[in-house]
Amino acid sequence: MSAQDTAGRPPRRTGPGPGPGGPMGMGMPGDKAIHFQQSLLRFARSMRPERGRVVALMLCGVASVALAVTGPRILGHGTNIIFEGVVGKLLATQFPPGTTAEQAVTALRAAGEGRLADMLAGMGTVVAGQGIDFDRLGRVLLGVLAIYGGAFLFGWLQARIMTVAVQNTMRRLRDEVEAKLHRVPLGYVDKQQKGEILSRVTNDIDNVAQTTTQTLAQLVTSVLTVVGVLAMMFSISWILALVALVTVPLSVWMTARIAKRSQPQFVAQWAATGRLNAHVEEMFTGHSLVKVYGQQEAAAQKFAVENEALFAASQKAQAISGTIMPSMGFLANLNYVVVAVVGGLRVASGQLSLGDVQAFIQYSRQFTQPLTQVASMMNLLQSGVASAERVYALLDAPEQTPDPASPTGVEQVRGRVAFEDVSFSYDPAAPLIEHLDLVAEPGQTVAIVGPTGAGKTTLVNLLMRFYEVDSGRITLDGVDTRTMTRDALRSSIGMVLQDTWLFKGTIEENLRYGVRRDISREDFLAATRATHVDPFVRHLPQGYDTVLDDDGTALSVGEKQLLTIARAFLADPEILVLDEATSSVDTRTEVLVQHAMNALRSGRTSFVIAHRLSTIRDADAIVVMEHGQIVETGDHASLLAADGAYARLYRSQFAAPVATE
Known part of the structure; x- marks a missing residue:
C-alpha cells in the first residue's frame, strides 16, 4: 500500500502498553502490577481440555510423594538398628551378655543413672553383647531402595504427562493467536x-510454555x-511438628512481599522486550535505507536506549x-537448628529414638524444601x-x-461498483471522506x-x-458489500500494491499463491510472458524453482513488482485494483507492462491509483480527489481542457524548465 494516505491514517503506535510516554516517545507500562490472579485463572481455563492429563499428573504426583515421604521413616528404622547394635556392644562392657534393655534400665536407675536409663528405655530391642543385625538392616535398605525407585518412576511419568499437556495447550494457544490475527x-x-506483535506470538508464548513446564508439576x-x-512429622512428634510450623507464616509473608514488589518489574521487562524486538525488526527490514541516510549511529543509539530499558x-x-531463595534458605536453616536441638533433648529424655529424630530432620528439610522451591x-x-x-x-x-x-x-460478478453517499474517517475528530459518490461500470x-x-x-x-x-454504502452489482462475506467479496478482486510481498519459497510458489490449482502450465507461462516475468526468470540458474527468501532480496525492486503483477494476472479476478503497481518498474518495462495491463483490464472493472499520470491517460474515467472529496471527473482530454486540478497535477509532472541565456 502506498504512503499517500498517511496524513489521514491514525498514528502508528510506538509502544505496546498504556501509560505515560517513555524514552524515544514510547509508551511505558503503568506502575500497577498486572491482574495476576485473573490471568492465572484464565490460563487454567486454557488448560481445561487437558484436565484428564492434569488429573493423571496429580495422581502420579500423589503416588510419587507418598513413596518419597515414606522413605525417611523406614530409613529411620535402619538408623535405629545400627544404633541399637552399637549400644548393645557398649552395654556388654557393663552388663553380662544377653542382658535385655529392661534389665539394664532397672540396674541403671538403681545406680542413679536416670538420664542414661531414660535414653536406653526409648531404644526398644537392645541386648547387651548383640551387635548390628545386618540381615534386618539389609531388608530395610532394600525396602528403601524400592520405595525411592517407585517414587522416581511415578515422578518421571508425571513429567511426561505434564509435557504433553503443556505442549497441547501451547499449540491451541498459538492456533488461537493465528486465528485472531486473521x-x-x-x-x-x-x-x-x-x-511487538511478533514478540507476543513468539517470545511471550514460549515464555508461558517454559514457565508452565518448569512450575506446574513442581507446584503440584x-x-x-x-x-x-x-x-x-505429626505422627513422629507433634511438639517438633509445631516447632517446624512456626516458620511457615513468616515464609509466606516474606514471599508475598517480595512478589508484590517484583511483579511490576516483570511486566516492564516483557514490555521492554517487545519494544526492543520491534526496533530490531524495523532496522533489519530497512537496513539499506538506514545506511543510505547515514542513520546507523541514530539506530544504534535508539537500540542502546531500548536495550538499557530492558536491562534495567x-x-x-x-x-x-x-x-x-536466600530468605527462604535462612528460615530453613533456622528451622533446622531448632529441630535438631529440641529433637536431641527428646532423645536424651527417651521420648524419641535417634532414628525418629533423624527421620524428622529429613522431614523438616523436605518440608522447607518445597516451600523454598515454590518461592x-x-x-x-x-x-x-x-x-x-x-x-x-x-x-x-x-x-x-x-x-x-x-x-x-x-451469482456471477459483472463488476459494477458504486460508492453511495460514503463517509469515513480514521479519527472521528478529523473527517476524511464525506458524502462521496462514485460509480465504476x-x-x-x-x-x-x-x-x-x-x-x-x-x-x-x-x-x-x-x-x-x-x-452510506458500497455495492457490488447492486449488492451491499456489508451483506456479503469478506471472502466472497475479496475472491472477486485482485490487488497489486506498491509494496511488494513475497514469502520464502520458489518463484513459482510465489506466483501461484492464491491462484486456482487447476491452472495449466501453458496458461501459467502465458501469464508470465504477458507480464514480462518469463525472460528474467529463465536467466536465473534454477528458473522458476529459484528459492526466494522472505523479502525477495535476490531480485531487483522492479523484478519483485513484476512478480506481484503476474500473480494478480494468474488470479484472473473480475475486479482489479492497482495501487501504484508500476511505480518501481523502469520506464521501458513500464511501457511493456502497460500493454499487458490493457489486455488484462479488458472486460474487467479496474481501479488504478497512480501518481505517474502518464500511466492512466487511457483510463475510461479519471477521478481527482482532494481532502477526501472528488473535485473532478472525466477522461484525460476533457480534464486537461477544463484546466482544473488535474491539469495542474499534469503540468507539474511534465512541464519542462524554462531555459535562460
Whole structure:
C-alpha cells in the first residue's frame, strides 16, 4: 500500500502498553502490577481440555510423594538398628551378655543413672553383647531402595504427562493467536509495531510454555509434599511438628512481599522486550535505507536506549525476586537448628529414638524444601503470567465486524461498483471522506489521482472492507458489500500494491499463491510472458524453482513488482485494483507492462491509483480527489481542457524548465 494516505491514517503506535510516554516517545507500562490472579485463572481455563492429563499428573504426583515421604521413616528404622547394635556392644562392657534393655534400665536407675536409663528405655530391642543385625538392616535398605525407585518412576511419568499437556495447550494457544490475527481489523495492525506483535506470538508464548513446564508439576509435587511431610512429622512428634510450623507464616509473608514488589518489574521487562524486538525488526527490514541516510549511529543509539530499558527492568525483576531463595534458605536453616536441638533433648529424655529424630530432620528439610522451591518459582511464575497477559491482551483485541449470518451472494460478478453517499474517517475528530459518490461500470477503468493524503488508497481499503464505512454504502452489482462475506467479496478482486510481498519459497510458489490449482502450465507461462516475468526468470540458474527468501532480496525492486503483477494476472479476478503497481518498474518495462495491463483490464472493472499520470491517460474515467472529496471527473482530454486540478497535477509532472541565456 502506498504512503499517500498517511496524513489521514491514525498514528502508528510506538509502544505496546498504556501509560505515560517513555524514552524515544514510547509508551511505558503503568506502575500497577498486572491482574495476576485473573490471568492465572484464565490460563487454567486454557488448560481445561487437558484436565484428564492434569488429573493423571496429580495422581502420579500423589503416588510419587507418598513413596518419597515414606522413605525417611523406614530409613529411620535402619538408623535405629545400627544404633541399637552399637549400644548393645557398649552395654556388654557393663552388663553380662544377653542382658535385655529392661534389665539394664532397672540396674541403671538403681545406680542413679536416670538420664542414661531414660535414653536406653526409648531404644526398644537392645541386648547387651548383640551387635548390628545386618540381615534386618539389609531388608530395610532394600525396602528403601524400592520405595525411592517407585517414587522416581511415578515422578518421571508425571513429567511426561505434564509435557504433553503443556505442549497441547501451547499449540491451541498459538492456533488461537493465528486465528485472531486473521480476525483483527487492519486498523489494529496499523496501530501496532510488527516486532511487538511478533514478540507476543513468539517470545511471550514460549515464555508461558517454559514457565508452565518448569512450575506446574513442581507446584503440584510441592503442595503434596508439604501435606505428606506434615502428616509424617505429626505422627513422629507433634511438639517438633509445631516447632517446624512456626516458620511457615513468616515464609509466606516474606514471599508475598517480595512478589508484590517484583511483579511490576516483570511486566516492564516483557514490555521492554517487545519494544526492543520491534526496533530490531524495523532496522533489519530497512537496513539499506538506514545506511543510505547515514542513520546507523541514530539506530544504534535508539537500540542502546531500548536495550538499557530492558536491562534495567530485567535487573530489577531478577534482583528483587532473587532475594526469595536466600530468605527462604535462612528460615530453613533456622528451622533446622531448632529441630535438631529440641529433637536431641527428646532423645536424651527417651521420648524419641535417634532414628525418629533423624527421620524428622529429613522431614523438616523436605518440608522447607518445597516451600523454598515454590518461592524460587515465583519469579518464573510472575514472568510467565506477565507474558500470558500480553498474549491474552492480543486475543482480547477488538475484532472486525463478523460476516452476516445469512450473507447475500452475487451469482456471477459483472463488476459494477458504486460508492453511495460514503463517509469515513480514521479519527472521528478529523473527517476524511464525506458524502462521496462514485460509480465504476463493468469493464470500466477508473483512475484515482490526487495529492498525498487525499484519500485515494482509503477508497480501496473501503472497497476491500479492510475498514468499514461510517455511513452510506458500497455495492457490488447492486449488492451491499456489508451483506456479503469478506471472502466472497475479496475472491472477486485482485490487488497489486506498491509494496511488494513475497514469502520464502520458489518463484513459482510465489506466483501461484492464491491462484486456482487447476491452472495449466501453458496458461501459467502465458501469464508470465504477458507480464514480462518469463525472460528474467529463465536467466536465473534454477528458473522458476529459484528459492526466494522472505523479502525477495535476490531480485531487483522492479523484478519483485513484476512478480506481484503476474500473480494478480494468474488470479484472473473480475475486479482489479492497482495501487501504484508500476511505480518501481523502469520506464521501458513500464511501457511493456502497460500493454499487458490493457489486455488484462479488458472486460474487467479496474481501479488504478497512480501518481505517474502518464500511466492512466487511457483510463475510461479519471477521478481527482482532494481532502477526501472528488473535485473532478472525466477522461484525460476533457480534464486537461477544463484546466482544473488535474491539469495542474499534469503540468507539474511534465512541464519542462524554462531555459535562460
